Amino acid sequence: MxxxxxxxxxxxxxxxxxxxxxxxxxxxxxxxxxxxxxxxxxxxxxxxxxxxxxxxxxxxxxxxxxxxxxxxxxxxxxxxxxxxxxxxxxxxxxxxxxxxxxxxxxxxxxxxxxxxxxxxxxxxxxxxxxxxxxxxxxxxxxxxxxxxxxxxxxxxxxxxxxxxxxxxxxxxxxxxxxxxxxxxxxxxxxxxxxxxxxxxxxxxxxxxxxxxxxxxxxxxxxxxxxxxxxxxxxxxxxxxxxxxxxxxxxxxxxxxxxxxxxxxxxxxxxxxxxxxxxxDPRDEQAQTLFELIDPVLAPLARLLLNRLKTAPPSGMRVEELRNFALFETVYRPEHVIRTLADLRADGRISSDETRIFRRSMVRLAG
Ligand SMILES: C[S@@+](CC[C@H](N)C(=O)[O-])C[C@H]1O[C@@H](n2cnc3c(N)ncnc32)[C@H](O)[C@@H]1O
Missing domain, CATH: 3.40.50.150 (Vaccinia Virus protein VP39)
Structure with a gap:
């Protein structure tokens, strides 16, 4: 086998x-x-x-x-x-x-x-x-x-x-x-x-x-x-x-x-x-992460967006998303803020503060 x-x-x-x-x-x-x-x-x-x-x-x-x-x-x-x-x-x-x-x-x-x-x-x-x-x-x-x-x-x-x-x-x-x-x-x-x-x-x-x-x-x-x-x-x-x-x-x-x-x-x-x-077996596009020094964050971005879909309108705390990454994905908590910052720059999510911290709240844009 x-x-x-x-x-x-x-x-x-x-x-x-x-x-x-x-x-x-x-x-x-x-x-x-x-x-x-x-x-x-x-x-x-x-x-x-x-x-x-x-x-x-x-x-x-x-x-x-x-x-x-x-x-x-x-x-x-x-x-x-x-x-x-x-x-x-x-x-x-x-x-x-x-x-x-x-x-x-x-x-x-x-x-x-x-x-x-x-x-x-x-x-x-x-x-x-x-x-x-x-x-x-x-x-x-x-x-x-x-x-x-x-x-x-x-x-x-x-x-x-x-x-x-x-x-x-x-x-x-x-x-x-x-x-x-x-x-x-x-x-x-x-x-x-x-x-x-x-x-x-x-x-x-x-x-x-x-x-x-x-x-x-x-x-x-x-x-x-x-x-x-x-x-x-x-x-x-x-x-x-x-x-x-x-x-x-x-x-x-x-x-x-x-x-x-x-x-x-x-x-x-x-x-x-x-x-x-x-x-990550849960990534819907089954994208392979070959470069580990500069990791491909697109699958994590998809997983975070999916997670945010089920969050209340006020959004979720970044710390919770860091735990989600640790417990539910192949990614490390350290990858989360970087990915969220990219998602915000692309207008996919919003947050209350100009910088994203662990305590910040984030939610889907629009
Ligand atoms: C993937 S290899 C193990 C490789 C080893 N762990 C390594 O990393 O160097 C699988 C081994 O399981 C043994 N094997 C297959 N079925 C088995 C069973 N039901 N019980 C015990 N050993 C089994 C095979 O003989 C083979 O040596």
Whole structure:
């Protein structure tokens, strides 16, 4: 499924462009996540990094896979003595398990931390069957868990696990979702596909939709709702698009505003060498944001105008729109005032003051 190696293809496989960008985001986020949880004044005694679809830890061209990136981020950012860090890597392909074990020895020939403070487990099996029992066995619950569920896009994960993670102390998920197989096989897929959406079959309404774009958006919306129902208060979802137009949809769920802000920072800082752009799944024109230094603000302008349509006649406070951008779009709060100033210069909105501040009120013009 998806744009990667077929299940029966070689291990390791060639790294797709958007995988490079995805790894860059993982690394940037983990370099923030580990120190916040483990090195700050409110450090937790332990935290767990869990992957349900770990892969072989290396790509055909020698690039590191996500398990290696995670361990390296920990070593680079949290110095000894560290609290206990547990890592669990599950994959159902024995070739991946074997290659990952070899990569771990190759990349970390001497144990970088004591066996007590860094516990790394590699387990063969499906995510559904192995991940939760391993988290139980490692006594991960009750302390923060970051679960990276990077399947080929079909997300074979139980809803129960998502709910359990959402309820667990300071826990977060990063999930990869592909829409192609859901769209292509909608009439063939059985209840296991509904389970991806928490048992809700609404995603099947794509059957009645005319365009690929509408179907894609519907699936993404359903998935976002699934994570919200599972209990994640804040979600950040976006598509990574490579130069060939292939896209990968990532969803991040957390219960902490700071987690959301840090993930958003990681996404906007992604290295441009990958030539990968972003798209906000809610932008009606599906415009790709390739230039991140000088971001394309047109999609945000459209989203803000839409939001203002439902505001009272007095308008909305800019601070509220900043929160809207943080919680409901791929944009950062810092992008909002600039965009509003442009919209005002174009006569699309009005405000009471000559400059736009966080406390200003803005409304649709006319
Ligand atoms: C996209 S790759 C993972 C890439 C890896 N996370 C990385 O970024 O380096 C997906 C992996 O999931 C494994 N896989 C597929 N279905 C699985 C399942 N049901 N349970 C566990 N692993 C599965 C495949 O063998 C493959 O290694």
């Amino acid at each position: 998806g744009d990667h190696a077929p299940v029966s293809g070689p291990v390791p496989w060639k790294r797709a462009d958007h995988t490079g960008a995805k790894h860059d985001i993982y690394r940037r986020y983990l370099e923030r996540w580990f120190p916040i949880l483990l090195a700050g004044s409110n450090a937790y005694p332990s935290a767990t990094y869990a992957e349900g679809f770990a892969g072989p830890g290396v790509y055909e061209g020698g690039e590191p896979g996500s398990p290696i990136i995670a361990i390296q981020a920990l070593l680079d950012k949290v110095r000894d003595p560290i609290p206990v860090v547990k890592m669990i890597f599950v994959d159902d392909d024995l070739r991946c398990i074997d290659t990952l074990n070899k990569q771990l020895t190759l990349k970390f020939p001497t144990r970088p931390r004591s066996a007590e403070t860094l516990r790394v487990k590699v387990k063969a099996g499906t995510c559904v069957e192995r991940l939760e029992p391993e988290l139980d066995a490692m006594q991960a619950w009750g302390q923060p868990i970051l679960a990276v569920l990077d399947s080929w896009g079909n997300v074979p994960v139980t809803y129960r696990l998502l709910e359990r993670l959402a309820r667990n102390q300071s826990s977060e998920v990063i999930i990869t979702l592909g829409t192609q197989s859901f769209i292509r096989f909608v009439s063939k897929l059985g209840p296991e596909a509904d389970e991806v959406f928490g048992g809700d079959p609404s995603w099947r309404q794509i059957n009645t939709m005319a365009t690929g774009q509408a179907k894609r958006q519907h699936i993404l919306t359903c998935y976002r709702q699934t994570l919200a129902r599972a209990g994640f208060k804040y979600l950040l979802d976006f598509e990574l698009i490579d130069t060939r137009g292939e896209s990968l949809y990532l969803v991040f769920g957390t219960n902490h505003r700071r987690g959301l802000e840090k993930m958003k920072d990681s996404v906007w800082e992604v290295d441009r060498v990958y030539g990968v752009g972003f798209r």
